[in-house]
Amino acid sequence: xxxxxxxxxxxxxxxxxxxxxxxxxxxxxxxxxxxxxxxxxxxxxxxxxxxxxxxxxxxxxxxxxxxxxxxxxxxxxxxxxxxxxxxxxxxxxxxxxxxxxxxxxxxxxxxxxxxxxxxxxxxxxxxxxxxxxxxxxxxxxxxxxxxxxxxxxxxxxxxxxxxxxxxxxxxxxxxxxxxxxxxxxxx
Numbered sequence: 001x002x003x004x005x006x007x008x009x010x011x012x013x014x015x016x017x018x019x020x021x022x023x024x025x026x027x028x029x030x031x032x033x034x035x036x037x038x039x040x041x042x043x044x045x046x047x048x049x050x051x052x053x054x055x056x057x058x059x060x061x062x063x064x065x066x067x068x069x070x071x072x073x074x075x076x077x078x079x080x081x082x083x084x085x086x087x088x089x090x091x092x093x094x095x096x097x098x099x100x101x102x103x104x105x106x107x108x109x110x111x112x113x114x115x116x117x118x119x120x121x122x123x124x125x126x127x128x129x130x131x132x133x134x135x136x137x138x139x140x141x142x143x144x145x146x147x148x149x150x151x152x153x154x155x156x157x158x159x160x161x162x163x164x165x166x167x168x169x170x171x172x173x174x175x176x177x178x179x180x181x182x183x184x185x186x187x
Contacts, residue, residue, distance in 0.1 A: 043079025077121025084114020099162030148173035
């Protein structure tokens with residue numbers, strides 16, 4: 001039988017402090033992240049389907065004006081609403097996908113701006129007058145083209161080639177507003 005000097009205990013003395021080991025948030029499962037990465041395609045898919053339905057039901061008459069409405073609803077509206085909600089509800093995974101630090105309050109601001117643009121786009125494509133369409137178009141174009149400039153700056157200055165910075169979103173941020181501007185000008 002061991003004596004008091006030879007006893008081994010595995011529990012720390014009650015007064016000892018245990019080291020605090022930070023646990024990194026694993027975030028959502030990979031399948032959720034993959035679905036989030038495809039949210040931008042939702043606006044494109046909706047736009048393409050709306051264009052097909054437009055041609056099938058009305059032919060080519062008024063195609064440009066109808067395409068403007070479809071683009072405002074889907075490319076500016078639904079896409080911005082979904083992406084904005086992503087920034088609000090899953091800020092850390094979104095920040096990581098962009099190559100930005102997590103826990104930054106900019107995510108909430110970007111998310112609210114996205115929701116605002118989404119609501120404006122959906123309303124503008126739902127029968128509001130031409131001036132309202134222009135206002136929604138300007139908000140969409142300024143925000144998205146400005147984001148594209150920010151992405152390019154991050155690529156050049158920091159070498160940030162994260163998918164959420166230098167991937168498809170960069171092209172969307174440039175091409176979608178230019179398409180909506182062209183449709184507005186042509187209609």
